[in-house]
Amino acid sequence: MKPIEWKVTAQDGEARTGILRTRRSIIETPVFMPVGTQGTVKGVRFEWLENELDARIILGNTYHLWIRPGAEIIRELGGLHKFSTWNRSLLTDSGGFQVFSLSDLRKLTEEGVEFRSHVDGTKMFLSPEVSMEIQAALGSEIVMVFDECAPGNADIEVTRKSLEMTARWALRSKNRFDELQNQKLDTGFLEIENLSGRQALFGILQGAGHLELRKESLEKTVEIGFDGYAIGGLSVGEEKSVMYEVLEFIAPQMPKDAPRYLMGVGTPEDLVEAVYRGVDMFDCVLPTRNGRTGAAFTSHGKLNIRNAKFAKDSEPLDFDCACSVCLRYSRAYLRHLYQTGEMLAAILISHHNLAFFLDTMRKVRDSIKLGKFGEFRRDFLNEMSNN
C-alpha cells in the first residue's frame, strides 16, 4: 500500500485538479500550503486554519525545528502533530533551502553541510540522513529529500555539479528514509484504510534555468522513484520569465500520476501561471510575511496598508473578499493598527492574505472542473494588473 493516494479528477490543458489523500487529510489540488516554519503559521491560530480558512495541509521546517526546540524534544512529545495540536497534514521541508538561504554560515561537502546555528552559533551538521531522521521525529505526512539549491543565475557547470550532488543526496535520503520507516521511527504513523499509514517522500528537481539540466535532473530523480516530485531552485533570483520557461518545459514531462510541487512560489499570478503549466502544489511565505509588513494581496492587485491614502478609507482591504477580516475591518482601522505597531495588524492582514490565496486556489480548481480555466486565468491576471 502507498502512503498517499493521488487522483486527477479533471484536466484543462496542462492544468489539473485532483484529490490527494494522506493519512491525515483529504487535499484538493491545486493546493496552496501555508508556511509554518516553526510549527506555527505566523500570526494565525490553528482554529482559523481549520475552520474559516480550511487549510488541509501546512508546512513545517526541519532546520528551524531542529534548532528549536530540537528533534528529540518533539519526538518525546509525540511528534509535531501532537506537540502543536495540528491534526491535518504536514509537509516538512528538508533544510536544503536553508543551506542556500543561510549560505554565509555554512560549509558544504559531499557528506552534508556544516552550519553555525543562526540562534547561538553552535556548530551543527545536516545531511540527507540527519534530515530524514529529524523529519521522522517530526512525523510529517510528506517528507522532502535533502537537496542543494543553486542560485537562480548559476552558470551551467556550477548548476550541473549541484544537481549531481542533489541526485546523490536524493538516493541517500531515500535509503535512510526507508530504514526509518521500517524501524517505525516515524512519530506520525497511523493505521488507516487503504493507505500504508507511513510518511510519503518527495524528490526535488534542480537545474536552475538550464533546460537540459532540468531534464537530466528529472530523469535521475524519477529513476530513484518518489511519491511526488517537486521543482526546486526557482524564484531564487532569476528572471521571472525563466521560471515560466522552466515550468513550461519540465512540468508536462513529470510523471502524470504523481503530484507536482513548485517549492516556495509565489505571488497569486505565479500560482495561476504555474497551474496553467501543470503544477499541483505550492507553498510560499508571501501571504504571511507580507501580511506582517502591511502588504495585502487583493483581487484587484497588491495594496500597502501603510500608504497615507488609506488613512480615511472605510472600505475593506478587498471588497470582493468574504473573509472575516474583510467583512468587519476597514483599511483606515488596519492602517491605524499598523502605524501604531499593534500586533493585530499583522494578524489580520496575514489572515486576509491566506484567505485570498486559498480562495484563489478554490476558484482555480472550480474553473478546471468546468473546463474554463483559460478564461479564469485571463480574467484573473487582467484584474490583478489593474492596480
Add this chain to the structure above:
RNA sequence: GCGGCUAUAGUUCAGUGGUUAGAACGUCGGCUUGUGGUGCCGAAUGUCGAGGGUUCGACUCCCUCUAGCCGCC
C-alpha cells in the same frame, strides 16, 4: 526684581566664523517567493526664536527683544 541656562527638521538633540546645516525617532514611498522581516532600501522637511550690529562672509561673535526652564530675593 536680580542672576544663570536654553532656543537648530514634526519631536529629542548634535554642530562649525567659510561650498548645497546633520543624527535618531517620526512622516512619506518602495522591497520581500521551500520565513534570520521587530528586516532592508530610498525620499521629503528647516526664514538655525525675532530684530539690529561686527565681518569679505554669521546658524556660529556682540547688543536688544521675546519665550521657556532653573536659582536667589
